[in-house]
Amino acid sequence: MGVDEPDDEREDEHEEAEPDVGGDAKKKKPRKKKKKNKNKEADEPFELLEDGQPTASPFWTPAPEGEFGNGGFPPQNEDWVDVTCVCDLAVEGMQVGEMIESSHFRLYDAMSAIEIMDPKMDSGYNNSEDMTLEKAEETGIVSSNLANEDLVAIMDQLLMYYLLWMEGHTIIQTCFCCLYLQDPARLLKPMPAFGAFVDAFLASCRRARDAVIRAGVFDDEDFLPTMFGTDLEVCVFSSDPNEVQKRLAAERSSLKKTGGAAAEAVADRLEFMGGYMLALVDLLDAGPVKVKGSDGKLASSRPASAADQLTNCLGLLERMEQSSVGSASSEALRCFDPSINRKLLVPGPPRTVEPIQDPKVVFGMWTSHVHELTLCTSLHQRQMSEMLQGCVTFKDQPNILPRSVAQICVSEPGLARRLMLDSMEQHLFPVEALQHCKKIAEPFVARCESLFLHLLKLAHSNNSRRFRRLAHVFADFNELQHEAWQLDEVLKTTFGANLRHARPCWVWIMEHCLQSMIDKLLLGFQLELYDEAELHMIYWYVDYLHGLRIYNLNELCYAKEQSQSAAGKKKPASAQRKDQAPGPRAVNKPRNPPAALLLLEATQSAVRGLFRLLAFCLSQGLLRSPPASEDGLAQRFVLRFRSFEHFRLPHLPSYQDFELSAVTAQAPVEGRSVLAAAQTSFLEAAQLLERVGAASKDGESRCDRRLPDDAKSLKKVVVANLLVVTQLLRSWDDGEELRGKKQVNVETLHHPSLVSLQVVPFKSKSRE
């Protein structure tokens, strides 16, 4: 489990070139992905003959080039002879299990053969039973006059299939399994309300698909953009969103006059679809409309308009859930038949798409989807650090459309640079340096912009891709670290005592690099890559990285406080020399640290507590990890942290460093001390979390929207693990034997990357 990082990391080294935004975008040639090791027998189904070339003979016809190697199959003018009798005669003389086979036959390859007439494997099986439009019209499955109740059911089903399409299923097995969409212009013109809904639906599908392709942050498992020959450009009345919206409004007025619960339900759905379509138009269509804000600056009005539409959609979803027909609509839903598109699928095991039956689940998913899109409307107000964590919350992946929309929004020209400069300014970088030290500052900023655009794109990729690709950014960070150091020297010379912090650029680069390292490590928890035996090792490293971050941020916040409090007062020369003197010195801590820094310190304490607690559990045999995992820790250390070696840290932790800490933590005689130390760490974390709440009220912390949720989940982790420590301490003090009597379950229950432990009675493996 999880010990295959090198192959994963090497897989994507080729990346297509990032758009050149004025920096040095590294252009790499795409190269073939390395194949993972497979059984040699399975590498090629056909072995070449002895001379390395397939020879033509009456009995072996090398497959010509073409689809499946069959340029001319099936033979058109072949003269066929019936050999059935010979087959039967041969079979009579064969024993059970006996085969007549080609000399190139391999049983291993035969296992992957598709079985004809198997309903799951043979996509052509019972093809005569596939639905056709003619059959549907003859049997009344499609109609030119639908009752409002049926319309509600069909619209809800289309909305459900849209979500399934967004989850990675093919469009022909989801949205386009609706028979009305096979010829919408003809079938839906007699039903203008349904026609208007479908126009809005298809307009949304077009934009969604374009957005996902344009953003380029999807993988195969996230989304399938292939259309399989279907046409998304079709429409019933119009494909112009404004025209569609007008028609929807007209139909809604007409339905209101009709009255009745069903008519109202249809009207709600028309309004929802129109609102959703317009929100996508606002978010994605080119050319943001600029309006002057209250501060006199030009700002785009499109995100605000999209936010209004999506907020309205959220309200409509609640009403739609109440008016959904649910299971009473099976008759109306006969117009959804995936078999109509079966011939469009490639031969092979058909992936059947199970529709979601429960309307509550469907509308819950829609609510989550719309909420995630709403987050994308406020991206311009976010800070760089928040953006690099991903602007959308990644709940229920793949979540591909909100991620793609977010990526498109942050790719807006100039936005990344603006965010970067804001972030640098917060790290006390003097913005005037862009003019006064232009020669060195401008290229540095340009190279940073290139890297940060890449990081922003990674932030919107799925977790797997992010985990793999983050391994390759540290070399770039290392180069920037050196450039930042040189730039800081120039800043010192240029600005002298006016420079508020000795190393603003270097600290800024360090901060983002350390954050990326921590993100990479913690992503491993969400991807379930780690064995229980190595969790303490991961937390040990994370603790170290947190420590470096906290050190730098303390210095930074202290410098901010000093410059604010001493505004107008010049420091004595001795104090200035002390601030800028090289060599180790005590950390300057701010008097009123911001909430984000306090949360970071709390997290570090919790991580340290977890390291100690897990080390103790491992030493007492409370974790159910296989011996091989424990024995291979040294190799795992190299594997997990190898990519960090490309960046020069103040001290590069080695396995010996870890072993020293772990051995101390795991020493049998020190068991109680280790538990007590873990308890101390968790209590420290709890105290810091109390201070986070108080500090959250200041202006700077209010900008970080995730802070309250992060603090809440960290608190749950701390409380859960404190309970475990208390239980173990009690057992220890009572002289209770833990090994073989108790075990510990480890899960990321309350936090995506910090585990919560639970003490349970020991269960032997034979009993499981």
Next chain:
Amino acid sequence: MSTSMESFASVTTGKESLAPVAEGQVKDSESAKGFMGQLMNTTVRIHISDGRIITGQLWCFDQLRNAILLNCHETRVSAGPDQHRPLGPLVMVPGKHILKFEASRSASEAAAAAKYQEGDGPAGE
């Protein structure tokens, strides 16, 4: 003739039977097995019970009449023009669904004419 052979024999497409080609060569099970062995890697055509015709290179044939074919195509005979569809590199046709087994004339003649003896039979023995 067994019942299954009767059902097999009842399906004809008007093509010539094998008898003239194999006359004197395919006398018993052993020679039939040899004949089938010689058909390996040649293009064969199998009619199955739902009306489709599977065409591919014969790769393996077993005691249950299951056949494994390489690089197959499926042909659907309908009122209009025949529809062809590639099936993939490897397909197994269950013996219970095989109605008729056809080989190309050239391959059949070559298989019938090929010399084989007991102990020097086709692969798989």
